[in-house]
Amino acid sequence: MIRDILRGRHVTDPDPRGLRLRGARIDGRLDLENITSSMWLELTDCFLELGVNARDADLKGLVLSGSQLNHPTEPPLDGTRLSTTAVFLDRTIIDAHAAEGAVRLFGAHLGGLECDGARLDNDSGPALYAERLHVDHDLFLGGDFQATASGDDVVLDLSSTHIGGVLVLNPNSLQHRTHPHHKLRLDGLTYTGLPREVTPDQWLALLRHDTIDYAAQPYQHLAAAHRAAGHDHEARQVLIAQRQDQIRRRALTGRTARTWARLTGLLLGYGYKPWRALIALAAVLTAAVLAAVVLGGAYGALTQIRTPPPATPVPCTWLEHVGVGLDLGTPLLTTGTRTRCDTTNTGPGHTLTIIGWTLRLLAWAFATLFIAGFTGAVRKT
Structure with missing residues (x-):
């Protein structure tokens, strides 16, 4: 019924505010795959027994505030290649048992993503898988947001993600049951300014100790953000930390290259302290x-x-x-x-x-x- 209403069936004069349900129980999986709709879908404080499939959907907006989504094997919220002006997951509770993620937004294009106060829990994979996600404005993962993952993947995968606005992230919100330091994958992530709700030192510590593997791009992007804000000293510290991380994780191939890097680090601060x-x-x-x-x-x-x-x-x-x-x-x-x-x-x-x-x-x-x-x-x- 919800799918048909969003497609314009059964309703001759739809509410301009969209389809709004509160406190409803939806049995089975809500199928929005490949749907195109000019209506908002707002499901507040609802229980979705098998979650939402919004793969390749084009929606006006999706609100799941305060709702609970489950699924025994698939992502409770699958928004692969979803296109919409905004997704609201504030206070949403998602319990997953899927290797593909509790929330999957691979290749999605969103105007904004609000997850403040959400709780994402996956005992078989990542909490949020958002590789190649494009967000036009802001991405909120702050406040009381909590994300817990298990297995060999990370808690949050934001690789190759573009955020047109600011990134808000609570650094204490990420937990991994299997590998405590496998929290983030950030290679290719871009955002405007400096991350919010996390201090520069906390963000740098996340890059050094809580990413699954070494990548230069997150350091370079953070250093560029500091330079744009006039923080030249902080930018140099970030680039020094990048070289230290590169050596520590043996991202440099060859003993000669590593020895030279250590020598220049000792005598020159990797070129930033001549x-x-x-x-x-x-x-x-x-x-x-x-x-x-x-x-x-x-x-x-x-x-x-x-x-x-x-x-x-x-x-x-x-x-x-x-x-x-x-x-x-x-x-x-x-x-x-x-x-x-x-x-x-x-x-x-x-x-x-x-x-x-x-x-x-x-x-x-x-x-x-x-x-x-x-x-x-x-x-x-």
Whole structure:
């Protein structure tokens, strides 16, 4: 009967507000598959014994507020490729035993989706399967929304979903009986601004710890949202977290690539903190100066250069020790001190020479890393 009314049968002058039922019990499965209707369907506080099949339907709007939907094997609400201006599931209770999801909105096109206060529970699969869902305006999964899943899939699958408005999500609303951290699949998800009802740190924690596998796109999209809001520091933190997650989940192939990523993370913050390389370079220069002062003073590794050579070596001054140390540790630049003070042909002198070679090599490496980080070359890799 409901299907026929939505198709314009049995009613010559339909209510412009649509078909509205409250507190009704609907036995069997409500079949709306392939239907096209210009009427709203509003089922408030109803009990649908076997749920709703709205596959490939084109409806004005669908309201299931406060209703209860069940099905022993199929999704209680199957909206695969459903097209409608809005779906209201606020306070809706859905109990499912379906691998395809408690609510299935694969490829659907909705004006908006309201799930505040809904309870989706599936003991055999995801709570909400919404891959390739297109929402023109807002997607509300906040308030007292609760979603529970089981099995090997995630609680919410929003992969390749486009949200034209804001995403509202309560981070504490997602539970997985089998795998506690298999909460989200978000690769390809886009939305406007920053997610609501979840702090930036909470959203970042969800990406790092509660997604089923590594994907770069959710991090990149979040970083772009932060930049658009003028949050440059937060954007950098997101991109650093992306690289850390990529390494942790072994998304980088090859030991060399992972080693390089860890090295640039330590020394450059993956290219977003190039000042770390400058600190390392300063440490090298300090070590070079200390080596020159200690070995050149107490151990006679340095002597003044005079013409003709004196019978007894003349120790260099403290300032000359510092100059030699800077010359040993600084790439390209020189103080000219080594024309007046240089290493002796002794054990300590040879030791200082070897230390100088090593420190200069490190200085070159840190200087090169700084340039690579400053210019963004490391970030591009």
